[in-house]
Amino acid sequence: MRISLLQSRALSLVCGMVLAIAMAIAQQPDTAPGQSSTLLPDGRLLLLGGESSGVPQAGAILENPRDGSRIVLPRGLKLARAWHSVTMLPSGMVLVLGGAGVDGRILASPEVLDPVTGTSSPFQMHGFDPRAFHTATLLTDGRVLIAGGRLQSGQVLDNLVLWDYRTNVATPVDGGMKIAREKHTATLLPDGNVLFRGGTDS
Numbered sequence: 001m002r003i004s005l006l007q008s009r010a011l012s013l014v015c016g017m018v019l020a021i022a023m024a025i026a027q028q029p030d031t032a033p034g035q036s037s038t039l040l041p042d043g044r045l046l047l048l049g050g051e052s053s054g055v056p057q058a059g060a061i062l063e064n065p066r067d068g069s070r071i072v073l074p075r076g077l078k079l080a081r082a083w084h085s086v087t088m089l090p091s092g093m094v095l096v097l098g099g100a101g102v103d104g105r106i107l108a109s110p111e112v113l114d115p116v117t118g119t120s121s122p123f124q125m126h127g128f129d130p131r132a133f134h135t136a137t138l139l140t141d142g143r144v145l146i147a148g149g150r151l152q153s154g155q156v157l158d159n160l161v162l163w164d165y166r167t168n169v170a171t172p173v174d175g176g177m178k179i180a181r182e183k184h185t186a187t188l189l190p191d192g193n194v195l196f197r198g199g200t201d202s
Helices: 005-026
Strands: 036-039 045-048 060-063 070-072 085-088 094-097 111-113 120-122 135-138 144-147 160-164 169-172 185-188 194-197
Touching: 036 085, 045 094, 085 135, 135 185, 144 194
Parallel strands: none
Antiparallel strands: 036 045, 045 060, 060 070, 085 094, 094 111, 111 120, 135 144, 144 160, 160 169, 185 194
């Protein structure tokens, strides 16, 4: 079976992170409610957003799970948010999607953060309904599978959306999930399928 260059890069990124996963799991960071924790290729953890006293924050922190040391990125996120998703892209950039803002409303503008420079840039995602409590999983072809979550109206979603960072186009997947869910997990399996587990439907 032929593997494209993009698939090879995505697989290499996953394989390169495997060696650091054991230590990252063994030393999970103390995260705030709604804060994301993302393993970077160099083994550090990128902590973004989350709530402080019930208010979403815009903070960005790099943590070394080996010794617990932390570096606060001075620029942080452009938009304070909590209960968002974070996805490491093949380009090395980090996609920060959805979540709730300081006014309690679901954020419509995602942003892309460069973990090297610490700079973040909001952008508009076409064909996507803003949501929180969802998952966003990097697939082997470089696209991101966005699953479930909750709309501003309170509706819990069963739909699946594929987003391509190269074209910034989001495309609904026919059929979606069998069960609407939020606060679930999504795991990319070796065969390329994605396993959804847990969560709630209301």
